[in-house]
């Protein structure tokens with residue numbers, strides 16, 4: 256059974272509820288009207304429970320920051336963009352980073368960002384602050400309507416010496432899924448992902464990169480249907496391709512290459528970048 260979002264009980268949560276009240280549920284809804292994925296309370300709780308890859312990537316990004324830029328963070332606003340329940344903000348705090356404000360359009364996820372400062376905000380409308388000192392973002396940029404343009408704006412907005420920490424899945428992901436869809440003669444229904452070389456090009460124009468590499472990860476699922484159900488539970492099905500019917504889903508499942516134990520593999524290619532704005 257799915258848990259509901261954590262009830263607002265303590266002082267911190269009341270403060271967050273206050274912030275949400277100031278912005279107003281209606282205003283937040285209006286901001287979200289044109290968005291591709293809107294994560295509600297049940298999906299938010301499932302996300303916090305089940306998004307293991309995203310948690311591991313956030314920890315890795317925080318560790319990269321620790322061994323590259325931790326000693327030269329300028330003062331100024333620090334944001335976790337598309338930060339959800341604050342996985343990356345918390346991982347960075349664990350590595351000694353001063354607190355980040357979690358910016359996300361999902362009020363349900365922000366309500367689970369216990370102990371963190373939060374700001375409901377639609378990033379398709381740009382950044383909520385000027386001249387940030389640190390912009391961190393994990394598994395969020397690809398959800399924006401124009402990821403490359405948003406990334407260019409993020410780099411542009413950083414103050415001199417400001418830092419960017421980025422993890423984003425790229426178009427080299429989901430090779431087996433694409434192959435299965437092709438063989439099953441059904442449309443590809445995943446979210447279009449940005450190309451790694453194009454992202455790197457945007458980053459390199461304005462930043463001195465201390466780390467920029469592609470992380471390859473593969474997850475096993477008992478079946479394609481189990482993987483699709485997981486995406487649906489977490490509210491991550493906002494691909495442009497729409498839904499497949501049951502017969503099409505079964506065909507994709509049959510065509511998905513099996514590993515030795517009969518599982519299907521889901522491949523992720525994630526660009527991990529750490530850089531600072533040239534002075």
Ligand SMILES: C[S@@+](CC[C@H](N)C(=O)[O-])C[C@H]1O[C@@H](n2cnc3c(N)ncnc32)[C@H](O)[C@@H]1O
Nearest residue numbers: 337338339342359360361377378379393395398
């Ligand atoms: C896959 S989740 C990643 C959350 C978190 N960064 C993590 O690593 O666990 C994607 C997040 O991006 C947020 N998001 C997507 N589009 C957004 C937008 N236009 N403005 C603000 N947040 C957005 C979603 O609400 C969600 O919290």
